Amino acid sequence: MERKAICHFYLVASLVSVLLNVCVHGILVESITEDGSFVLPLDILKEKSIPVPNLDEEAVVQYAGGCSEKNQCHNGGTCGDGGACACRKGTSGVMCERVDECQEQPKKCGKGTDVECVFTTDNQGGGSATCQCEDSNKEFDKKLKLCRVPCTSWGCGEFGTCGAQRFCVCQKGVSGDRCEVVDQCQSKEVDCGGENSGAACIMGSDGKAFCKCNVVLQGFDYDKKVCKGCNCGVGSSGCQMQGGKKVCSCYPPYKQRLDKCERCDCGLNEGNCSFSGAGEKRCDCPPGFTMPKDTAVCTQKCNSTKRCQNGGLCNTDGVCACSQDYTGPWCETPRWCANTPCGQKGDDVECQWDKKSRKGSCVCKKPKTFYRAEDRSCQECDCGPYGQCLVVDGEKACECKAGYAEDSSRCKRK
8 A cells, every 4th residue: 555644633532642643744645454553563652752651663653443242351341332541530531541640650569570560450340549469478568669578566577577568677777578688797897708617697785787606616707707716705795806806795784895795884883984905994973973993893982971980081082081991981881801701692691800819710600500611611519419509709518418428519318
């Protein structure tokens, strides 16, 4: 058929728009079908960058011919007399192929390649634009604009909770359908080396990722990206190598002192406790308190109302200078007793100091008990059925009946 330029006006609104583009761009008609339907080759439209629905050649012919029993209207539209589609609210186009909200809001469903903006019909003759995931096991998360697997009450792992919308809500620094991805690990911001490094990248309790060695008593060397022997002792929660030096993570109230975790306590009056690089204990005491070197705890400063005891003197720093026999914040504790010579026996035994003789002793508090120095404990005073047990100056003594004498702390027949 001889080519010639034509420009027909069709009653169908969307085809009129296409034909106007044809006239403007000077596209020649390829052919006209036997029933008079106008046919535009799809490659010509694409070559001229004319916007058309995402359809093939056959579909373009169908658009030109209108709707029929064979060519149904899209998105719940109904085919009326004359082959014209009556579209539901929210859709438009010759065949109701256009979802208005999807066109007007191109970022409605995010940037994912596994999701499509579609029109979902309802039973009242209407419908709405929704984001439909390709994977039927996933649902669209409107907040993150991603297709995700919905969660249950227990399915979000250590670093997430199942939210009201049935998607895992992950703590900062963690992502994934099950909060299983540590962002710093995935981005290699924290690099734990290859498979042979012996370490795994995990999330720490402080919200930061770190490399944890698979073998106990090893720490990760971040410079060489390998695990090395590393032990921070009692109170340690982890050990790492940074710049060739050991870095200890310690459980409270332990802090790193040199290359070990050691207890760091500033007493009942609190105060932030730390160790200097040389291992010296430091207490950041509250106002009105100070840390004497011999006690190493935060103590209220001495003054005219809060006096030092047992002959101690209050110096200009508000610290009691004690005599050689006493120690403690207020010089209240005999130095002999401070070293716990009587053992850790709670309320059973008491350490006593004689100022005149300058001697200490361990005295049991309960009656008829005596202190045994061998194991630093209080024992019941018992001489057996043939004698009476006495405690004299803290020592056991047996007073035996006639015909009996003490033998191995018991009254026995002579």
